[in-house]
Amino acid sequence: MYSVGVREHVMIAHSFQGEVFGPAQKLHGATFIVDCEFRGPSLAEGNILVDIGRAGEALKAIAAEINYQNLDDLPMFAGINTTTEFLARHVLDRMRAAIKDGRLGPGGEGVTSLKVTLWESHVAWAAYEAEV
Amino acid sequence: MYSVGVREHVMIAHSFQGEVFGPAQKLHGATFIVDCEFRGPSLAEGNILVDIGRAGEALKAIAAEINYQNLDDLPMFAGINTTTEFLARHVLDRMRAAIKDGRLGPGGEGVTSLKVTLWESHVAWAAYEAEV
Amino acid sequence: MYSVGVREHVMIAHSFQGEVFGPAQKLHGATFIVDCEFRGPSLAEGNILVDIGRAGEALKAIAAEINYQNLDDLPMFAGINTTTEFLARHVLDRMRAAIKDGRLGPGGEGVTSLKVTLWESHVAWAAYEAEV
Amino acid sequence: MYSVGVREHVMIAHSFQGEVFGPAQKLHGATFIVDCEFRGPSLAEGNILVDIGRAGEALKAIAAEINYQNLDDLPMFAGINTTTEFLARHVLDRMRAAIKDGRLGPGGEGVTSLKVTLWESHVAWAAYEAEV
Amino acid sequence: MYSVGVREHVMIAHSFQGEVFGPAQKLHGATFIVDCEFRGPSLAEGNILVDIGRAGEALKAIAAEINYQNLDDLPMFAGINTTTEFLARHVLDRMRAAIKDGRLGPGGEGVTSLKVTLWESHVAWAAYEAEV
Amino acid sequence: MYSVGVREHVMIAHSFQGEVFGPAQKLHGATFIVDCEFRGPSLAEGNILVDIGRAGEALKAIAAEINYQNLDDLPMFAGINTTTEFLARHVLDRMRAAIKDGRLGPGGEGVTSLKVTLWESHVAWAAYEAEV
Numbered sequence: 191m192y193s194v195g196v197r198e199h200v201m202i203a204h205s206f207q208g209e210v211f212g213p214a215q216k217l218h219g220a221t222f223i224v225d226c227e228f229r230g231p232s233l234a235e236g237n238i239l240v241d242i243g244r245a246g247e248a249l250k251a252i253a254a255e256i257n258y259q260n261l262d263d264l265p266m267f268a269g270i271n272t273t274t275e276f277l278a279r280h281v282l283d284r285m286r287a288a289i290k291d292g293r294l295g296p297g298g299e300g301v302t303s304l305k306v307t308l309w310e311s312h313v314a315w316a317a318y319e320a321e322v
Numbered sequence: 323m324y325s326v327g328v329r330e331h332v333m334i335a336h337s338f339q340g341e342v343f344g345p346a347q348k349l350h351g352a353t354f355i356v357d358c359e360f361r362g363p364s365l366a367e368g369n370i371l372v373d374i375g376r377a378g379e380a381l382k383a384i385a386a387e388i389n390y391q392n393l394d395d396l397p398m399f400a401g402i403n404t405t406t407e408f409l410a411r412h413v414l415d416r417m418r419a420a421i422k423d424g425r426l427g428p429g430g431e432g433v434t435s436l437k438v439t440l441w442e443s444h445v446a447w448a449a450y451e452a453e454v
Numbered sequence: 455m456y457s458v459g460v461r462e463h464v465m466i467a468h469s470f471q472g473e474v475f476g477p478a479q480k481l482h483g484a485t486f487i488v489d490c491e492f493r494g495p496s497l498a499e500g501n502i503l504v505d506i507g508r509a510g511e512a513l514k515a516i517a518a519e520i521n522y523q524n525l526d527d528l529p530m531f532a533g534i535n536t537t538t539e540f541l542a543r544h545v546l547d548r549m550r551a552a553i554k555d556g557r558l559g560p561g562g563e564g565v566t567s568l569k570v571t572l573w574e575s576h577v578a579w580a581a582y583e584a585e586v
Numbered sequence: 587m588y589s590v591g592v593r594e595h596v597m598i599a600h601s602f603q604g605e606v607f608g609p610a611q612k613l614h615g616a617t618f619i620v621d622c623e624f625r626g627p628s629l630a631e632g633n634i635l636v637d638i639g640r641a642g643e644a645l646k647a648i649a650a651e652i653n654y655q656n657l658d659d660l661p662m663f664a665g666i667n668t669t670t671e672f673l674a675r676h677v678l679d680r681m682r683a684a685i686k687d688g689r690l691g692p693g694g695e696g697v698t699s700l701k702v703t704l705w706e707s708h709v710a711w712a713a714y715e716a717e718v
Numbered sequence: 719m720y721s722v723g724v725r726e727h728v729m730i731a732h733s734f735q736g737e738v739f740g741p742a743q744k745l746h747g748a749t750f751i752v753d754c755e756f757r758g759p760s761l762a763e764g765n766i767l768v769d770i771g772r773a774g775e776a777l778k779a780i781a782a783e784i785n786y787q788n789l790d791d792l793p794m795f796a797g798i799n800t801t802t803e804f805l806a807r808h809v810l811d812r813m814r815a816a817i818k819d820g821r822l823g824p825g826g827e828g829v830t831s832l833k834v835t836l837w838e839s840h841v842a843w844a845a846y847e848a849e850v
Numbered sequence: 851m852y853s854v855g856v857r858e859h860v861m862i863a864h865s866f867q868g869e870v871f872g873p874a875q876k877l878h879g880a881t882f883i884v885d886c887e888f889r890g891p892s893l894a895e896g897n898i899l900v901d902i903g904r905a906g907e908a909l910k911a912i913a914a915e916i917n918y919q920n921l922d923d924l925p926m927f928a929g930i931n932t933t934t935e936f937l938a939r940h941v942l943d944r945m946r947a948a949i950k951d952g953r954l955g956p957g958g959e960g961v962t963s964l965k966v967t968l969w970e971s972h973v974a975w976a977a978y979e980a981e982v
Contacts (some may be wrong), residue, residue, distance in 0.1 A: 191714070191715050191716070192669060192671050192674070192675070192712065192713070193712065193714075193715075194670070194710075194711070194712045194713075195709050195710065195711045195713075196709060197576070197708070197709040197710070198709075199575045199576065199577070200481060201478075201482050201574070201575070202483050203467035203468075203482050203483035204483070205482050205525070206368070206619045207368070208367070208368040210370070210373050210375075210427070210429075211368070211369055212375060213521070213522040213625050214465075214522055216522055216523065216524070217467050217481060217524040217527075218465050218466055218467050218483060218521075218522040218523060218524065219465060219466050219467035219468070219483010219484055219485075219524075220465050220483055220484070220485045220577050221483075221485040221486075221518045222573060223575065223576055223589045233669075233671055234434045235604070235674065236526075236602070236603070236604040236606055236607070236667050236669070237666065237667040237668075237671060237672040238606070238667075238671060239671050239712070241606050242710060243606075243608060246709075246710070250352070257477070257482075258477035258478055258480055258482040258564065259480065259482060260480070260481040260482065260483075261469070262456055262483075270367075270369065271368050271369040271370075273365075273368070273370050273371060274326070274366065275324050275365055275370060275371050277324060277581050278324070284438070290641070295606070297606075302521045306583075308466070310485060311465070311485050311487065312327070312329070312461070312487055312972065312973075313328060313329040313330075313378075313972075314326075314327065314328050314374060314378070314693050315326070315327045315465070316323075316324065316325065316326045316327070316371070317324070317326075317327075318323070318324050319323050319325075320372040322390045329972070331972065331973070333862035333874075333878050333880050333969045333971070334878055334879050335864075335877050335878050335879035335920070336879070338632070339632070340631070340632040342632055342691070342693075343632070344635070344639060345917070345918035346861075346918055348918055348919065348920070349863050349877060349920040349923075350861050350862055350863050350879060350917075350918040350919060350920065351861060351862050351863035351864070351879010351880055351881075351882045351920075352861050352879055352880070352881045353879075353881040353882075353970060353971050353973055354881075355971065359902040384702075389873070390874055390876055390877075390878040391876065391878060392863070392877040392878065392879075395877075401894070402633065403632050403633040403634075403635045404633075404959070405629075405634050406590070407588050407590060407629055407631070407633060407635050408590070408633040409658075410596060412929060413587070436674075441694075442705050442861070442980060443859045443861070443881050443883065444593070444840065444841075444857070444883055445592060445593040445840075445859070445861065446590075446591065446592050446638060446642070447590070447591045447594070448588065448589065448590045448591070448592075448635070449588070449589045449590075449640070450587070450588050450589075450655065451587050455976050455977065455978070455979050456935050456938070456939070456977070457976065457977045457978075457979075458934070458935060458974075458976045458977075459974065459975045459976070460973060460974050461972070461973040461974070466847075466974075470764070471764070472763070473750060473762055474766070474769050474771075475764070476771060476777040476827075477732070489824045497935055498934065499868070499932040500866070500867070500868040500870055500871070500931050500933070501930065501933045501935060501936040502870070502931075502933050502935060503935050503976070505870050506974060507870075507872060510973075510974070514732070522873070534765065535764050535765040535766075536765075537761075537766050538722070538759065538762070539765060539766060539767050540765040541719050541908070542720070542892075543720070550852075559870070561870075570799055576708065576709075576725070577708075577724060577725040577726075577774075577775070578722075578723065578724050578725070578770060579723045580720065580721065580722045580723070580767070581721045581723075582719070582720050582721075583721075584719070584720050584795070586962075593842065594842070595839045595841070597742075597747060597838070597839070598723060598745050598746055598750050599732075599746050599747035599788070600731075600747070609785070609786035610729075610786055611787055612787065612788070612793075613731050613788040614729050614730055614731050614747060614785075614786040614787060614788065615729060615730050615731035615732070615746060615747010615748055615788075616729050616747055616748070616749045617747075617750075617839050617841065618748040618749075619836060619840055633721035638719050653741070653748040654741035654742055654744055655744065655746060655798050656731070656744070656745040656746065656747075659745075662771070665726045695802065702751070703744075707727045707749050707751065708725070708751055708836075709727070720890070730871050735896070736896040738897070738898070738955070739926065740894055740898070740903060765918065776961075786899075794902075798897065799894075799896050799897040799898075800897075801896070801897045801898050802851050802854070803893055803897060803898060803899050804886070804897040805852060806852070809851070829920075840857070841856060841857040841858075842855065842856050842857070842902060842906070843854070843855045844853065844854045844855070844899070845852070845854075845855075846852050846853075846854045847851050847853075848851070
């Protein structure tokens with residue numbers, strides 16, 4: 191199995207509902223380092239799994255949708271706790287859609303699964319992985 | 323599959339039995355950066371896999387049991403080579419027990435597997451992963 | 455010249471005033487990895503520049519004052535752009551005060567200068583250094 | 587499942603054939619940080635998965651075959667795009683051969699799979715994993 | 719003293735003249751992680767040392783001049799050993815020129831010194847610092 | 851001012867005398883990532899500050915003197931607290947001697963100062979810098 195990964199980051203504000211979150215119930219924020227990993231069993235022409243340039247642009251476009259935002263104010267996240275786990279899945283779902291839209295180019299169909307990891311600090315992270 | 327990870331570290335002394343270890347047969351030591359990853363297929367209420375606060379405290383408590391120790395002197399490790407591989411499994415076994423004791427709180431039952439990685443330096447590491 | 459450093463982090467929300475900030479004029483957030491470096495020309499008894507345990511606790515206490523906050527709402531930052539540069543100085547000023555209050559213990563008087571670095575992402579940071 | 591990893595690096599020149607590569611069609615170069623991970627279900631005598639000393643030497647020897655080279659000039663890569671994905675597989679194939687040659691020593695037969703990750707920068711990487 | 723830093727990277731080929739370079743006399747290559755640090759004694763309006771957006775664009779433009787190149791073929795480096803030390807100075811000299819051209823905007827005049835660090839691997843780097 | 855840096859690591863055991871050290875009074879251990887930085891105002895023939903190959907070998911030789919040791923048992927450290935600060939100076943003093951012995955080769959005389967940083971974990975470090 192091959193994999194290719196690219197890294198981006200976003201700087202957002204948000205707050206959480208639920209006593210379990212303690213002080214994170216207040217409006218605070220995070221820099222998320224976003225790692226998106228593309229996986230597939232074989233390489234396409236030119237010996238690439240995906241066009242890494244297009245992969246990077248696709249991730250940048252997905253990051254731009256939430257970058258410099260207060261996530262509490264985004265309609266798509268209304269009433270939702272935008273935890274690191276949740277956001278990892280959000281980015282993965284958006285990337286899966288980008289692949290299906292052909293935004294990775296002709297090589298995109300070789301990607302069979304994805305993993306998105308969000309580092310919220312140097313000591314904590316969350317990830318989501320799924321089939322394409 | 324979701325995952326959530328937290329990082330701790332321990333500073334220990336130990337020695338190894340066996341010619342394969344070369345100079346590491348002598349009493350020496352290590353800082354182990356300890357990464358504990360919790361995995362599960364779905365999120366609990368509030369969009370979390372585990373309460374990351376409790377997860378961090380559980381890992382800190384497990385680390386504290388061996389931190390600032392000469393592992394050669396600990397009864398639980400008597401006659402055992404406390405290699406990085408072995409210690410990764412030790413931490414995982416202790417975390418599995420912590421989960422079964424309910425120390426991760428109500429969300430803990432959603433964790434179906436664990437992975438513990440110990441970095442012994444910037445160029446070497448070992449890990450152990452297993453079902454809960 | 456000796457130096458000793460400890461690392462903490464904070465997760466905050468804030469916004470900036472001024473066209474130069476572009477999209478960062480909106481309410482957003484950041485994880486700041488906070489590195490505080492203590493410097494001095496000689497070591498105190500026991501071969502330490504500072505008691506690193508106390509240094510870590512002092513930095514944690516300073517971080518706690520702003521952690522999980524919307525900085526726009528803190529009276530001490532009213533009308534102020536809490537840029538990374540500014541916050542580096544803020545942390546340094548607070549640490550200087552902590553040293554003068556004796557919170558680093560008897561070794562604290564050997565610290566002649568400080569440097570505080572805030573990493574806002576894996577690709578951008580700011581720092582402030584000054585005499586104690 | 588246990589895993590043990592070691593890190594090396596190589597500094598090479600190469601160029602790519604194919605419009606998808608854009609400016610990377612020109613002769614350029616890369617430092618690849620090479621992480622090789624050995625995996626197996628159980629530990630051998632002494633509580634090790636592999637002799638990490640031998641594992642490191644084996645990886646260094648494999649790296650040395652391509653280090654400080656223009657990969658375009660190596661007969662074994664003639665007419666091949668030496669992408670990061672391809673090189674990850676190349677290193678894995680060479681390590682599999684090294685294991686079969688007994689270069690990891692008696693513990694080597696416990697390794698059931700390998701993963702090789704090549705970091706081409708702080709924001710992009712590729713990997714290949716396979717059974718031994 | 720304040721400082722602000724931004725990170726880029728380049729992927730280049732080159733070779734060195736001189737026996738001291740051993741195998742690096744052959745055509746090989748490197749990924750250089752390029753850190754550019756801007757320093758100044760005070761903050762401009764808005765509490766910034768420099769417009770970090772413009773600083774990042776300026777560094778990206780300087781990196782683009784050498785990115786994906788065989789440095790041996792660039793007229794500006796004819797007959798020159800483009801060592802890591804040399805390239806650190808090259809980037810700094812180009813950034814100094816960019817500042818003098820006003821490419822950092824109105825805040826640029828507050829920058830009194832620069833430091834450029836190039837990481838050639840995870841275990842080796844070089845830097846150059848100088849007044850503006 | 852130019853600088854060139856190389857990285858090594860050591861894995862040692864030791865204990866500290868003095869109540870200030872709390873649990874670190876017991877025999878424990880550490881992996882120290884050792885960064886040695888060479889500085890000088892100008893480059894020698896070939897555009898290098900030092901022969902980085904020789905610099906790396908010199909640092910490796912200095913590290914080997916203490917690697918895999920219980921520092922409490924080394925005669926040269928008898929009755930001494932081998933704190934991170936102290937060890938940073940120890941490594942620097944040894945490197946200064948290596949330079950004076952000509953072990954960096956003909957370029958060594960261009961090095962005017964040194965900085966040695968020891969990372970004891972991902973969240974704590976110490977350094978010592980001095981003239982050659």
